[in-house]
Amino acid sequence: MASEFPSTVFSVGPSWTGFASLKFLVIFGASYADVGYEYSASPVPTHDEPLGVEFPGATMYVEDGEPNWVGHLITNYAPSDHPLLVYDYAKGGSRVYNVKNQIEVMFQQHIAQKPHWAPWTSADTLFITWVGINDCAWGAEHGDNLEKLFDAQETLCNHGARNFLFVNVPPIDRSPVRGHAPSYIAWNVELKKAAPLFAERHPDATVMVYSAWDTFNVLLDDPEAHGFPPQDVRRREGSIWFDHLHPTSKVHDFIARDMSAFLSAQPAYTEVKSE
Numbered sequence: 001m002a003s004e005f006p007s008t009v010f011s012v013g014p015s016w017t018g019f020a021s022l023k024f025l026v027i028f029g030a031s032y033a034d035v036g037y038e039y040s041a042s043p044v045p046t047h048d049e050p051l052g053v054e055f056p057g058a059t060m061y062v063e064d065g066e067p068n069w070v071g072h073l074i075t076n077y078a079p080s081d082h083p084l085l086v087y088d089y090a091k092g093g094s095r096v097y098n099v100k101n102q103i104e105v106m107f108q109q110h111i112a113q114k115p116h117w118a119p120w121t122s123a124d125t126l127f128i129t130w131v132g133i134n135d136c137a138w139g140a141e142h143g144d145n146l147e148k149l150f151d152a153q154e155t156l157c158n159h160g161a162r163n164f165l166f167v168n169v170p171p172i173d174r175s176p177v178r179g180h181a182p183s184y185i186a187w188n189v190e191l192k193k194a195a196p197l198f199a200e201r202h203p204d205a206t207v208m209v210y211s212a213w214d215t216f217n218v219l220l221d222d223p224e225a226h227g228f229p230p231q232d233v234r235r236r237e238g239s240i241w242f243d244h245l246h247p248t249s250k251v252h253d254f255i256a257r258d259m260s261a262f263l264s265a266q267p268a269y270t271e272v273k274s275e
Helices: 069-076 096-110 143-158 181-201 212-221 249-264
Strands: 008-011 024-029 085-088 125-130 163-167 206-210
Touching: 008 181, 024 069, 024 096, 069 085, 069 249, 096 143, 125 143, 143 181, 163 181, 163 249, 181 206, 206 249, 212 249
Parallel strands: 024 085, 024 125, 125 163, 163 206
Antiparallel strands: 008 206
């Protein structure tokens, strides 16, 4: 059956030279992406410490000493031999208004001006935003929220960002917390509307949505095929769910694997020449 919210490429711009060409990831969001990086206090990411904090990062949201999808992505699924340096501003509990602050305060005060220790460019940097789970807990009308989220992305564009990946929300109603399915569906519907409008406003940008919705549903529909016991599908502190809401590091590994496969499948931009 076709996915309701598949991973989608809405536009590809000249700054997209392929996943293997990336050198930097700049990440905004909530607990699923939080590695404990503090922009005003943590060291600058380096090849030895690509997260800027000791790998796999300090987080309350997966097992102690285990990476989330960010760590898995840069160690297990990066498509090149050079490490991806990560500027991760995500914070647990964040909603859209917090991501706005991550962009307009943290990013702008930290690397927006491309300092010599973070010489990112439009072509070698991917901006990833994953937010919405906490917003969905507060209501089911998300049109205004998505409008605010994409308005905040304009700040990134103004500083030269051109490669964007947005991550939709997984089916949290299938987690131990048993959230309200209509709210998560509504978020993904609005994201599916907002992303192409953003792409239309920025014809030189690459705009993509990766479907965490699909990754989780495929895994939860057939846990045994993914190495999980069926009885853990809704069990907190099991092999699938670290707690009532957050997945284990092993699930984060599947997220990173699928995200990498999606990004790797997108070829570099080629100019279409008219006859």
